[in-house]
Amino acid sequence: MSDTNALSLPVLPRRPWLRRLAIAAATFVGLVVVAWLAVPPIVRSQLESRLTEALGRKTTVEAVAFDPFRLRVTVRKLAIADGDRPAPLLAFDELVADLSTASIWHRAPVLDALRIVRPAVSLSRDLDGRYNVQDLVDRASAEPDGPTPRFSFNNIEVDDGVIAFDDGVAGRKHRVEALDVAIPFLSSLPYQTDIRVTPKLNATFNGSRFELGGTTSPFAERPEATLDIDLDALPLKEYVAYLPSKPRVELAGGALTTRLKVAFVDGKPGERRLELRGDARVDALAVKRRDGSTLVAADRIALALDRIDVFGRDVRIASATVDAPAVDLKRLADGTFELAQPLFEPADAARRRAGAPVKPASAAAPDKPWTVTVAKAAIARGTIAMADEGSTFRSTLVDVAAEATNLSTKSGEKAHVSVAFVSDDRIASFKAEADVEPMVPAATGTFDLAKFSLALLLPFYRDTLAVDVQKGSLDLAAHFALGADGNFTMSQGVASVRELTLALPGNRNPLWRMPALAVGGIEVDVGARKVTLGEMQGRDVRLRAVRERDGTLELARIVKKTERTGSARGDAGWSMQVKRIAFERSAIDIEDRVPEPAVKLALRSVSATITDWSNVRGAKAGLALRSQVGEGGRLAFTGPFAIDPFSIAGRLDASGLALVMVRPYVEPHVNVVLTGGTFAAKGELAVAVVENAPVRATWKGDVTVTDFASFDRPTSSDLARWKALALDGLDVATEPLRVAVNRVGVEDFYTRVIVYQDGSLNLARLLTPGAEPEPAPDAKPVPPPETPAGSARLGRSPSAGSSSRAAT
Numbered sequence: 001m002s003d004t005n006a007l008s009l010p011v012l013p014r015r016p017w018l019r020r021l022a023i024a025a026a027t028f029v030g031l032v033v034v035a036w037l038a039v040p041p042i043v044r045s046q047l048e049s050r051l052t053e054a055l056g057r058k059t060t061v062e063a064v065a066f067d068p069f070r071l072r073v074t075v076r077k078l079a080i081a082d083g084d085r086p087a088p089l090l091a092f093d094e095l096v097a098d099l100s101t102a103s104i105w106h107r108a109p110v111l112d113a114l115r116i117v118r119p120a121v122s123l124s125r126d127l128d129g130r131y132n133v134q135d136l137v138d139r140a141s142a143e144p145d146g147p148t149p150r151f152s153f154n155n156i157e158v159d160d161g162v163i164a165f166d167d168g169v170a171g172r173k174h175r176v177e178a179l180d181v182a183i184p185f186l187s188s189l190p191y192q193t194d195i196r197v198t199p200k201l202n203a204t205f206n207g208s209r210f211e212l213g214g215t216t217s218p219f220a221e222r223p224e225a226t227l228d229i230d231l232d233a234l235p236l237k238e239y240v241a242y243l244p245s246k247p248r249v250e251l252a253g254g255a256l257t258t259r260l261k262v263a264f265v266d267g268k269p270g271e272r273r274l275e276l277r278g279d280a281r282v283d284a285l286a287v288k289r290r291d292g293s294t295l296v297a298a299d300r301i302a303l304a305l306d307r308i309d310v311f312g313r314d315v316r317i318a319s320a321t322v323d324a325p326a327v328d329l330k331r332l333a334d335g336t337f338e339l340a341q342p343l344f345e346p347a348d349a350a351r352r353r354a355g356a357p358v359k360p361a362s363a364a365a366p367d368k369p370w371t372v373t374v375a376k377a378a379i380a381r382g383t384i385a386m387a388d389e390g391s392t393f394r395s396t397l398v399d400v401a402a403e404a405t406n407l408s409t410k411s412g413e414k415a416h417v418s419v420a421f422v423s424d425d426r427i428a429s430f431k432a433e434a435d436v437e438p439m440v441p442a443a444t445g446t447f448d449l450a451k452f453s454l455a456l457l458l459p460f461y462r463d464t465l466a467v468d469v470q471k472g473s474l475d476l477a478a479h480f481a482l483g484a485d486g487n488f489t490m491s492q493g494v495a496s497v498r499e500l501t502l503a504l505p506g507n508r509n510p511l512w513r514m515p516a517l518a519v520g521g522i523e524v525d526v527g528a529r530k531v532t533l534g535e536m537q538g539r540d541v542r543l544r545a546v547r548e549r550d551g552t553l554e555l556a557r558i559v560k561k562t563e564r565t566g567s568a569r570g571d572a573g574w575s576m577q578v579k580r581i582a583f584e585r586s587a588i589d590i591e592d593r594v595p596e597p598a599v600k601l602a603l604r605s606v607s608a609t610i611t612d613w614s615n616v617r618g619a620k621a622g623l624a625l626r627s628q629v630g631e632g633g634r635l636a637f638t639g640p641f642a643i644d645p646f647s648i649a650g651r652l653d654a655s656g657l658a659l660v661m662v663r664p665y666v667e668p669h670v671n672v673v674l675t676g677g678t679f680a681a682k683g684e685l686a687v688a689v690v691e692n693a694p695v696r697a698t699w700k701g702d703v704t705v706t707d708f709a710s711f712d713r714p715t716s717s718d719l720a721r722w723k724a725l726a727l728d729g730l731d732v733a734t735e736p737l738r739v740a741v742n743r744v745g746v747e748d749f750y751t752r753v754i755v756y757q758d759g760s761l762n763l764a765r766l767l768t769p770g771a772e773p774e775p776a777p778d779a780k781p782v783p784p785p786e787t788p789a790g791s792a793r794l795g796r797s798p799s800a801g802s803s804s805r806a807a808t
Contacts, residue, residue: 040064043073056135057081057089071099082122082132087164089132092119100152102191108150112193115157124166129246137244147367152187155197167242179203182214183264184225187311190270199227199264222271227262233283245344249295253286260305276308295339299324299381306375315372324381325400333389374407382421395456396424404436411439428452428473434480443482450475454500466557470510472500478522485527493522504557511554513542521579533578541586541606549593551695553646581610588627595664603627603635617644633657637685649686652701656680659705671766672719677708683730696735703727712766719766723748 044064051059062077075095082089098113124132131137161179180202184195199214214227233255240251260278267273281302287295300323306316330338382400387393400421407415415438420431430452434445454472478493497517501510521534546554588603606627613621620640627635635657639650659677667673683701690696709721729742754762 040066043075047075047078051080055080057083071101073097073099085122085124085132087122088120090119090121093117098155100191100193102152106150106152106189106191108152108189110152110189110191111154113155113157113196114153115155115159116161118160118162119158120162120164122164122166124168125242126168129169131244134244141245148188150188152185152189152191154185154187154191154193155195156183156186157181157197161203169241174206177204178209184266185264185272186274187272190272192267192269192272195223195225195264195266197225199225199262201227222265222267224263224265226264229258229260229262229278231256231258233257236282247343248290248341249343250288250290251286252288253284253297255283257281257283272311274310276310277305279304293328294326295328297326298322313368313370315370317372317374318376320374320377322379322382324383325379326383326385328385329387331386331388331390335390370409372407372409373413375405377404377407378402384421392458393456397421397430398424398426407438409439413437413439417443417445423453440484441482442484444480446477446479448477452476454497466505467502467511468505470501470503472502473498476522487525487527489526490522490524493519493524495519495522504554509544510542511544511558514538515540517541529574531574531576533576534580536578536581538583539585541583543586543588545588545590547592547594551594551689553689556643556646575614575616577612577614577616578610579612581608581613583608596668597664599661599664601629601661603629615643618642620647623648623650629654629656630658630661639685645689645691647686647688650684652681652683652685654679654681659708671713672710673713675709675711676721678706680704680706694735696733698733700731701729703730712762718750718752719763720751722746722750725749 040063043066044061047061047064048059051057058081060077060079060081061075064076065074066072067074073096075097077091077093078095079088079091094115094117096113096115096117097111100110100112102110122132126132158179158181161176161181163176163179165174167174180200182197182200184197184199201212203210212227212229214225234257236254236256237251240247258278258280260276260280263273263275263277265273265275279302281300282298283300285296285298285301287297289295300321302319302321302323304318304320306318308315327339332338379400379402382397382402384397384400386395386397398421400419402417402419404415404417406413407417415436416433417436418431418433420429422429428449428451430447430449432445432447434443436443436445452474454474455469458469474495474497476493476495478490480488480490482488496519497514500512500514500517502512503510517536517538519533519536521532523532523534524530544554548554584607586606586608588606590599590601590603592599592601604627606625608626609622609624611622613619620642623637623639623641625635625637629635633656634654636653637650639648641648641650657679659674659679662679663674681699681701681703683699683703685701686696686698688696704727705725706723708725710719711717712719724745724747726743726745727741728745729740731740732738751763756762756765
């Protein structure tokens with residue numbers, strides 16, 4: 001055969017570089033052929049098996065095609081079954097995805113284009129309110145928190161979609177048809193590709209057509225495309241009802257109106273932005289508890305958005321206004337606030353309901369946190385109803401107004417906040433200004449409270465003070481600080497109290513009445529549970545001081561005892577200290593119920609100064625007291641005293657005190673009746689009340705008794721009288737009893753002395769409890785003195801004489 005008729009075989013080029021090029025080309029063609037043949041069955045198998053396992057629903061794929069030259073994957077006729085229901089949960093005719101080689105170095109899915117043709121979604125809700133995808137929702141909620149998945153999808157298009165929803169609860173069927181969606185990009189990665197899609201959202205909802213068109217600005221410095229979202233009075237209640245997870249509260253009302261733009265801003269890798277701009281408002285908002293009571297309501301909430309940068313996680317709000325909000329603020333018995341509770345049940349509960357184990361939080365690095373900045377915020381015409389379940393505190397605030405500038409969640413940013421409101425009776429008012437660091441949180445500022453009813457504070461001081469405020473209002477202005485550790489302090493406080501009336505619990509008779517009280521230098525440290533008052537000044541105060549039949553002081557019951565202040569319970573309680581207390585033109589009504597009958601003493605024109613008073617157990621305070629006692633008595637005392645346990649010691653100067661007031665202390669123990677006498681004393685007095693022991697008292701000083709008169713009870717005849725009796729250097733003590741006197745002087749002295757046959761005197765019998773006071777038949781009268789009755793001085797000197805009269 002001729003060479004021209006022979007079979008021709010390809011001959012490799014003889015040049016080395018051509019040879020290598022040919023080998024590479026042949027290898028590439030081989031890989032392309034392998035990819036073209038191998039990728040489709042692998043992708044199809046993986047899609048069916050992985051989706052079936054992940055979703056718990058059988059997934060089928062009719063065909064998968066792969067174009068290795070354009071890196072395009074086409075999935076045809078995918079369907080995800082929905083249990084026994086005839087309609088699949090999800091199906092589409094075709095999905096076309098243009099893969100990017102950037103997926104390799106980003107190690108995440110990156111698509112230059114994604115198109116889904118005729119997708120169909122079938123949702124339903126049964127009579128129990130459970131969705132056909134409830135298991136998927138619960139499973140997603142059970143997953144531990146982690147960072148946002150990494151992806152970049154560009155040029156996203158949905159053509160001719162259908163969403164069907166069968167609502168068994170409402171007995172209605174909803175259908176969205178002819179759904180066309182175009183999204184330029186969605187990405188969590190810094191990636192750039194050519195954008196060919198203009199944003200749009202068109203559909204037919206239950207037969208009504210709506211269109212959200214987009215615009216582009218291709219020649220701007222940074223090209224962008226926008227999609228307008230305009231809603232008019234959309235009823236939120238109807239749509240919130242379809243949330244797959246039931247919230248703890250019910251949205252009973254609210255209409256949403258928006259003039260928003262979704263902006264897709266193009267740029268270099270890492271500079272793309274997906275932003276939301278414009279205005280939004282909610283009218284007639286009403287949020288209720290499950291029992292139907294109102295939790296939160298507002299006439300209008302309006303936001304003017306500067307922008308919400310989705311990729312940059314940055315929210316900037318130009319203004320936020322709330323008109324006529326009404327809040328039912330409740331502090332629960334465990335100390336937490338009801339509004340601080342999560343809106344939905346915790347994720348752990350969803351995990352348990354889904355039958356999944358509770359997983360620990362993911363250790364993956366968290367996403368960049370969202371930052372929110374509000375240039376200006378305002379609240380007007382607000383109402384806050386406050387209740388404390390741990391106590392009986394109830395109050396309502398009205399005309400609540402607040403303004404804030406530069407509110408931000410960025411670290412180091414400070415906002416200026418002002419708040420004002422009045423009580424529901426329009427009497428009390430409050431206003432405050434502060435510089436606030438929301439992210440610490442910390443705040444420093446000032447506040448001014450006027451005409452606040454002190455009775456409302458009972459739930460908060462009931463653990464410290466055992467008093468009822470029958471009447472009284474408070475004006476208080478101070479600086480305050482909330483530290484990063486959560487501790488609240490108050491300083492430079494100035495307060496005034498008007499018409500204060502206090503009583504012990506269950507007692508209608510006032511313990512303390514005070515028309516006005518001024519307090520300065522107020523310091524409060526909540527963390528240390530300490531209150532310090534610099535000075536208290538009052539006038540025309542009326543105080544009642546009672547010693548009960550068991551010997552305890554009524555005043556000592558005002559401050560409740562704790563471990564720190566005297567009791568055995570575990571709570572350390574609050575400590576209180578007052579550096580100076582001053583009262584003028586006051587009155588004290590003293591009643592001692594130990595003797596029978598009770599002794600009552602009126603102190604008038606009282607001027608008292610107390611220094612360094614504290615309720616800490618064992619603490620002593622200084623007392624300087626001047627007062628008018630009864631009709632003509634005068635009393636002055638200077639020295640320290642303590643409340644818990646009670647003790648007092650100091651210099652006493654008393655004059656003109658009527659002895660008849662001590663009759664209940666003396667007469668029950670003797671057969672002598674006091675009919676007259678005036679008492680005066682100068683010296684050192686000390687009294688201490690010891691638990692489970694008799695009262696200890698001492699006196700060192702001079703005592704004078706003038707115009708004294710008495711008679712014996714059995715015969716009602718004069719027993720003793722004198723013009724003046726002076727006991728100089730008297731030293732008396734109880735427990736054990738001790739009496740000593742340095743000098744005794746008497747003027748115009750008379751006594752009736754009877755000497756009985758046994759040698760005893762009538763005076764001894766009259767003054768001895770239980771002794772027979774009647775004179776014996778053979779009693780001999782004492783001989784009359786040789787000197788006439790007159791004046792005499794009795795003392796320790798041997799030359800001292802006596803004057804007396806004896807009678808039978």
